Amino acid sequence: MSRQRRAGLGRALNLFGPFIGLLLVIALFALIPEVQGRFLRAANFKSVATQSVIVALGALGMTLIIIGGGIDLSAASNIALASVITAYAVNAGASPLLAVVLGVLTGGLVGLLNGGLVTRLRLVPFIVTMGMMGIARGAAKWIAGNQKVDAPMTWINELMAKSPHPPWLLLAPGVWIVILFAVALAVLLKYTVFGRHLFAVGSNESTARLCGIRTDRVKVLVYAVSGLFCGLSGVMEFSRLTVGDPTVAVGLELDIIAAVVIGGGSLNGGEGSILGTMVGVLIMSFLRNGCTMMGWPNYIQEIIIGAIIVIAVALDRLRHRDR
């Protein structure tokens, strides 16, 4: 293959790679006669979208962190903690709105701590957030008294309703929230100074510092913002379960990171996109959905998702070979 053609192919892959993957996954199940009928139904797509909300919100924040050259292993624990706090607040008689705000802020606080430790103590993000993974999970269990936190039903529980109320919404309010924030973050990344600075920090932190960018501030902000998204994700988790469960979402941080990576994010920083990440989330959700319909056991799903991650990163290498 000529060098130029390979470069052209690389560009095409760069633009459409994740989409091609998503279409392949959908086409695969659409072609299997046993599930075709159920899989290709609007109701199914709606439920896949709803099931994607929790990972998607976490992945939005994670995309920012990964573009900036960091990582957040505490995301899933943070989600569990926020869900417990929200349930606890509702149970204690707080208004639903206040409970949501508290849940989101809890996530933001954990993120702020992550960012502060990474920048002040000059620790590697992997280590800091691995520690925070335990701290947040422990705190969630402690506050919940090591059991589920029950709470009365409020409008919070409608955020993740499969058939939304009012019906003209078509999709669950949680899905719309994801779409709203995805657009906002995509704009933030491409059209704001903060977005440029974030890519610069991830691409080459020394250069960023040389250019007068307050790299530490960028990083703290990014971890805090990502924490807020985990908090929101926790609220959605509570909405879905109707209880605050401190043991929920174990290992979910790896799904979140995988979504970002499948969507073209590089763990070396400087690369990644919101659109890619969202497609990454959908690829995994459709796979889970399709596998479940096929009646395939859980371990098959795990193997397939694992393979997809490796293939996505391999494709990423192919994309960058000519640079």
Added chain:
Amino acid sequence: MSPAPAAPPVLRMAGVSKSFGATRALDDVAFELGRGEVHALIGENGAGKSTMMKILSGALAPDAGRMEIDGRRYAPAGPGDGLRCGVSMIYQELNLAPHLTVEENIMLGREAHAAGWLDRAAMRRQVREVLELVRHPEISPSVPVRELSVGARQLVEIARALAGRPRILVMDEPTSSLSHEDSLRLFEIVRGLRGQDVSVIYISHFLEEIQRVADTYTVLRDGRSVGSGRMAEARLEDLIQLMVGREFTELFPRIEHAVGEPVLAVDGLKGAAMAAPVRLSLSRGEILGLAGLIGSGRTELLRTIFGLDGAEGGTVAVSGVGLSGRKPWTRIRSGLGLLSEDRQGEGLALGLSVADNVTLSDLSPYRRRGLLGLRRRGLAVADWIGRLKIKTKGPDQKIGDLSGGNQQKVALARLLHQKASVLLLDEPTRGIDVVSKSQIYEWIGGLAREGKAVLFVSSYLPELLGICDRIAVFHRGALVEIRPASAWDAAGLMAAATVGRASTAIPTEQRNAI
């Protein structure tokens, strides 16, 4: 000294061509390398030198042409083939693993072992041998490479190439990061290789250096070999003319500029890595050169002034306003701008576009209601590209794809774009071609005429003497002396830089006229 002309060539290349898309990088190139000779390959950036060397190493396959080593056809399928046939490369960018030790780097991929168990004693012996060969036996094999200076790393890289016992050694700008002392030692090493039946292809922009070290030369221009011959019979001016294809009159264009009132005052400033506090002042429209060996404290001074490294004491003031703390962004607001000596590692974000790199330090002109006007920014950057004659496909091209000279122009464009009034330039002409160099001298002169103040670190004495108003010399972390450029000569600068004492040949009244 020179090999017998009758000896058959070690390497012969004939009719070698290579195109990338519509660009003809190499066009029917012929090249012969004699046994045991040092052959200089000269040409501007983009003339095709690197493409030719990549083909020789096997990293690229030629579209057409034939190569022979010792009369046998040589068609490498990859860099591994090149190495097996005795072709070893030392690249301009350092290719060492920073976390590994000197020994581990030198023996990387050719570790001595018995059934998989490392034979440490044997490896230590080999490493000592090659370090002896590069005349730096004092480098400790057990030190991690990241703790070495750039110059020492370069020597380690050369040692690694020699450890492979190559027939043909390609050195691409080997002195670009070496001090004068280390360069002289390198020349001895290279000349010593002649006795060991190693043929060297030596690529460099320093023509004086090539004259010292090479037996023969080949000049490439626009992908063609436009001339070759014996070094002893070539004049410098002829080589330059062959390279640029036109009459090359003035290497150091002198642009008249007037020195105004003081703008940067450094008093008692001492960085952690410096031996003594520094006091100097810089005026508007003045170019102050900083001479010295690698590691003599010049870079540290610049970085401390700019707030990248912490100061142990002293003050920095711009237009009378004091600056403190390790906060580069406050320096940028005060009108300081730093061009890093480490273009690839620090100066530029290689994964980002030309536009990003030019505007990174000041995006405010394109911001409206929190959003960036990307189209407006693109137009502004296109304007800079035109003004600085940067060769690029456009503002959106990744900067990593540009040649070294053009990358450097982008780094300079950033300082101009952020409207810096005091420019701290650290080795701005290192590793770039002679035409880009000349353009950079012209800008520096032009900036001084506009009233900007320039602090100019360089290890290349002719350029310091050619464009500076005053020159300060550093030695072992301390400022030795500042004099008007006219009161220095190359020998005096070298003496001050190497022994830390200015020679007394200069009359006292001239020395005090600062």
